[in-house]
Amino acid sequence: MRRILIVGSGQSGLQLGLSLLRHDYEVTIMSARTAEEIQGGRVMSTQLMFHPSLEHERAYGLHLWEEETPDTGGFGMSVAGPDGSRAVNWFGSLPGHAHSVDQRLKMPRWLEEFENAGGRVVIHSVTLSDLDGFARLYDLVIVAAGKGDLVRLFDRDPTRSVYSAPQRALSVTYVHGMTRRPEHPDVDALRFNIAPGGGEMLTMPSLTTSGPCEIILYEAVPGGPLDAFSDVRGPQAHLDRALELMREHFPWEYERCGDVELTDDRGVLTGAVSPEVRHPVGRLPGGGLVLGMADAVVVNDPISGQGSNNAARCAAVYLRAILDHGDRPYDAEFMRDTFEAYWDYARHATTLTNMMLRQPPPAHLMEVFGAIGAYPRIADRFALGINDASSFDEWLFHEDLARGYLAEVAAGRA
């Protein structure tokens, strides 16, 4: 039986570990935290996952919160104009529902499922020097430890990395009591609001430890008016600041917040992500090799909600590669090929995210947003790309194709 070590107990590591057990691999997961610590800890993400990614979980019976999770069926976009008005406002339908399950619920349950299915969990915060010894004990070592220290194993790939510093200051607030927008009273939606020059505010439904909730995510341009959480102390003050900013910059969303309260004192988070693509093969001092996975090698800002989706796809691609590889050694060529198969999708999510981070935004992107007012069917095509970023390669990622498509729509031919 082939022995595989996965370092990290997040979306990618646990999904891969659980699915490998079904194929009779001997799998160990090393987790820096116990299930109880994760459950009782701070929120880590907004983790909205779209239909294609959820299908990877469903294929292995891992989407265990199907019934109780709010069905996110749409994508609403607004751009603030002067005086609290909206210069742009539209709504597109997502093909299939998206779900967000608080990682504080999901990961502890997956750890339990993993142990029940015969996997071994070791609670240990793995260091670079530990890995040398582990590499000799396992046929394959995969580093799925997210954005932590172990990423130093993997060199930055300058040809695939657009930024070298965070482009947004992030602030997350989990709340109960936020109502739906009146323009889509029957549909829960991911809402994307832009304050030109200042950044964005997203809201999305989720399932948290105390039931269904809504998450507010600020994506503030550093130093701009939405970058306003550094002096906030305590969860209630964090919520108050999130609401003050909303009243000033996104009053139409503030209308939804008449009866809002924090889900819990750990339901707030601030931070920043430096978007980066890294080489996937880590070489250890003793000569062993490790394969990087998901955020450890391709990390995107959460502005476009792609990271957990990428992690799920990465787990599915790595699983397929491991199964197809049979008994052959997991050498550097296997590792590079496996990553390239993942990058074939992840490059689209990365292009989308980097495009949405640009300040000022690309002109053709704003032309698309503007055109949707006159031609609402473009909204559904845009929502399709949020759901599966590879479809944007057929139009939005290329100025000429995007403008050509807008012209076709205007002429009634698309």
Ligand SMILES: Cc1cc2nc3c(=O)[nH]c(=O)nc-3n(C[C@H](O)[C@H](O)[C@H](O)COP(=O)(O)OP(=O)(O)OC[C@H]3O[C@@H](n4cnc5c(N)ncnc54)[C@H](O)[C@@H]3O)c2cc1C
């Ligand atoms: C504010 C914010 C909002 C986001 N919103 C979304 C969204 O709406 N949709 C979306 O798709 N993505 C979103 N993301 C991104 C998403 O959360 C990540 O991309 C995803 O969780 C990455 O999964 P992963 O398995 O690579 O790593 P992680 O989920 O980070 O898991 C890594 C695990 O490894 C463990 N670990 C770390 N170091 C060690 C070590 N040395 N030894 C042992 N264990 C270790 C950690 O404790 C953790 O459990 C968001 C991210 C942020 C920061």
